[in-house]
Amino acid sequence: MSAVSSAFLVLLLLPLQESFVRFSYCHEYPTGLYEKQCIDLKPDGTGQTSIKRRGSETSIYPLTLSASGQARVRLALAATRGLADAEKYESKKKVANLGRKHLVLETPSGNREADFNYSDLKEVVALTTLFDGLLNQQVVMVDMGLAAQYERLSIPERLDELERQLKVGQIGDPPGLVPLLDKLITNDKILQYARDHAQELKDLVLRVK
Secondary structure (H helix, E strand, O other): OOHHHHHHHHHHHOOHHHHOOEEEEEEEOOOOOEEEEEEEEOOOOEEEEEEEEOOOOEEEEEEEOOHHHHHHHHHHHHHOOOOOOHHHOOOOOOOOOOOOEEEEEEEOOEEEEEEEOOOOOHHHHHHHHHHHHHHHHHHHHHHHHHHHHHOHHHHHHHHHHHHHHHHOOOOOOHHHHHHHHHHHHOOOOOOHHHHHHHHHHHHHHHOOO
């Protein structure tokens, strides 16, 4: 194994708290329901998300990554070598405004930042796709939680959509859905077949490594 490969493997095996001090990701949207979404992640895998819907105040929600989710973040950051060469992230291709992405990685040796609209670097795309998936997951969990209180008849359709998103990789930390699914499974005010579906999805996400 080469020295570079060995160093990369060591980085992947480091606990999350040894990889960085803080990481934040923000995605602005030129159109659509959301104006801006951000994640602020701490070394222990906890943090918060902030979601700004157009015409509404920013909402803040706590975030806790599963062990699998922490590993995904560590892997994605390692692939970019800690946002190395961030000035090269913006593609030279002429593309539409897909929404600015702003990333900040704080490490013991200093901070690195990246700001871009579109990148054709596969490791950068993988990192932003992961964090967009985490943001999407937060929206799903909040909306599902509200539906369980006020729109319980919509739960079956919402679970169908969640299953679709899981299958196409739009959920950033599948095992992180377990607390939500447990609440649905034990909620006797929800239709039984929806509760059964929630159990099936729980079994599915627990198999994610």
